[in-house]
Amino acid sequence: MEDIKLYFVTYNVGTSVPVQELYDLLSLPEELKNEKNHQLPDFYILSFQEVKAQPHNLFLDAIFEDPWTTCCKELLEKRNYVKLKSVRLQGLIMSVFTLRKHLLSIREIESEYTRTGLSGMWGNKGAVSVRLSIYGISMCFVNAHLSAHDDHLKDRIEDYNTIVKDHEFHVPEHTEIFFHDYVFWMGDLNFRLLEEFEQSPEEIERIILKKDLATLFKNDQLRHVMKKGQAFSELGEQTPPFPPTFKFEVGTNSYDYKRRPAWCDRILYKVSPHNYENITLKAEQLTYKYHPFYTLSDHKPVTAEFSVKVFSDFAESIIEFDKISTWYLEEDNEVVYKVNPWKIPQTEEDWIGLFKENFNSLDDYVCYNYTNKSSSVSTETKVEKSESLKYTLTFSELPSRCHGNYVLVYFSQSEDKVLSVLGISDPFPILKKDSD
Template sequence: MQLYMITYNVATKHPEQDLDCLLGFHLAKANESLPDFYVVGLQEVKSQPQNIVLDALFDDPWTNALREVLASRDYVKVKTVRLQGTVISLFCLRKHLLHLRDIETQYTKTGFGGMWGNKGAVTIRLSIYGCSVCLVNCHLTPHDHLLQERVTDYNTIIKSQSFQAKETTNILYHDYVFWIGDLNFRLLSGLSATEIEQLVEKGELTRLLAKDQLRHVIDTGEAFSELVENLPTFPPTYKFEFHTSKYDLKRRPSWTDRILHKVNANVYENLTLQAEQLSYNSLDYYTLSDHKPVVAEFIIKVFSDYFERMIEFQPLDTWYIDEENYASYTLSGDVEPTMWDWIGVFKDGFTSLEEYLCYVYAMRGTNNTNTARSRVKSVVFPITAVRTPGQYRLLYFSNNSGSVLGMSEAFRAVNRQGTSTISQLTYSDGFQ
């Protein structure tokens, strides 16, 4: 599986530049070379206190823009988690949707002693083809002299976040951990902003990295020592004058934006896990913010042809608008349905798992002919399930695992011949 990681502090700006470069599309020669997953971590997405409710209900402009671009290459947004200006989103190719399990989310506030979410972390954990993966995006305490606060932030996040999935209750217990974000680590004292800029211009990055605070706390074991990072070969990513690639020397240039990972390699008898890092770059092209985005690509080992807890929908006949419609499905032997499992109606070609048009609870909407022990179930959908002609799909969601256990083939919804829906009636139909 190939994973493409992005971290970008957008400094409250909107996505006004082309996103193809950010997503690596300029490097892809054909769809088969595209990543299987995109993990996008954003910081300082515009957020205002009066918009907290709206922010919780609707995606931000960056996530919407990324979803639109990725949808053209058949990616689906699996999950987004937001803590004020800190956002993490996971996208995957449509073909992988049925192989994701046990999706959970968490967040940790670290601003103002944990009382405010202007700083902190957002996390998505899940299983991909049987391997557990934890994805963390954080925005830690700023400023050169507050190194110990950043150390405290990291340890607070590690200790405060816990998950329901067995054997992976802690971030670091997962098979794979990817930690991205604006970590805000600066350079140790001794060099002025001008001296740092001069060393960057000379290409003496190794000398600067020797003073990197993140390397220091990893070496001392104070923070991030459980993770590894390929040394950056790109210049410091902060701080730039807006709309330029020129350093703003009011701050000492630093590598604030980082991507680290961890592999628990020997947890399975028949598979040695491995994460091969293919690249680690900053993108100088983007000038909206005072940060440069940082991207990295990884290939991870997972179980091939892994199937678990599957639902198979029986072929669906044509549905009729403004009528009750039915669907049948078969539970695999390892599925334990709950009263809160649900089946959503989606337009064919949906771009997010949140785009359902209607849903019914799988057990409570079950046809009376079902028996408790039967593995074949049928469910009835209300007349309001679909309102316009088109192509649709059904997705079965497990309440316990937060994931898609089954997806139907596309089916057609039409008006029954000789009828029309209220929404299609016009004055010529006799309505005034």
């Protein structure tokens, strides 16, 4: 088995924009030159709640990324991360980034969402999720924003059970959240202190200042319902070593007495250790902390880092591209690629995208073509299982803005939009004919 590191962020941004630097949030040195001895996570999973979601913002975000994802991506792309997937439900956003070196070992990327606001009619509360397979191990990440206020505990319990029941993926054997090897559930879960714990906000703050967090946490609603099996009992959580993350006066580190302080912002996880013979899966939590530097919202962000076990000798079959010397803007351009039909089932939805060489998102293709338009290079009518088939695909009318080095990426895509990266070509230049 091999270890990979996952870094999680959950932050209710309270409709703010990221005017504060995000280095601390992502646990990154401000200078790239200081990162020589800094081990970067293999994956970042970023969860935001209450991202500004007025109708005009939703229209813009359908075309452009939200400002929080954009700011994080700008920092991460300098460190060779690629965004695999973003999913949004009104103010709820989750994005998953990976180091580029892992791209060809990631399969079956899919997202889901569940509305729970107004009895499922409105997406101001609910959950978004991303599931995928990494080196043969299945993972599911959930970002939830549950019902608010101290006295709405039953609503939070109902929200959780609705999300678990409603979420349905299209990958065989992994159709539900808890049908995965690893599950990580985070967000503004909005659990407060038990109503029977009758201390006022001022009294609770005095307990916090005495650093008697254990007394407060005995009255945590989330841990209470977990023990009773009403919600989140499938998951575990390290006891938060930080003070309550809500509610603060915006722009300060002072609690707002309009609400009783509580641990609303949480990161929980579940491991199914014995899903494979002679193998034990394991997740080791390395950090769990809040970030008081951020004062843009009445919440403080929370982060966690995990080291998880995956298969070290896992090898996926990939599409192999023939080397391309040069493509030209004014001409039809061909790519030749090799497929082992016995290992890689092709679908009508498979496609090849043209990307800049150092692309930072799977959404950033310049153009694409479906592989069902390919022609077989081989004249053989019968293919042995040890053989591979070669195909050629023509790209016409490249966008005039193409200039510099590019790569081709082969995507396997099902009818249900489950996406896998099966191959990446070597870089090649695109030139004008009179420039060669």
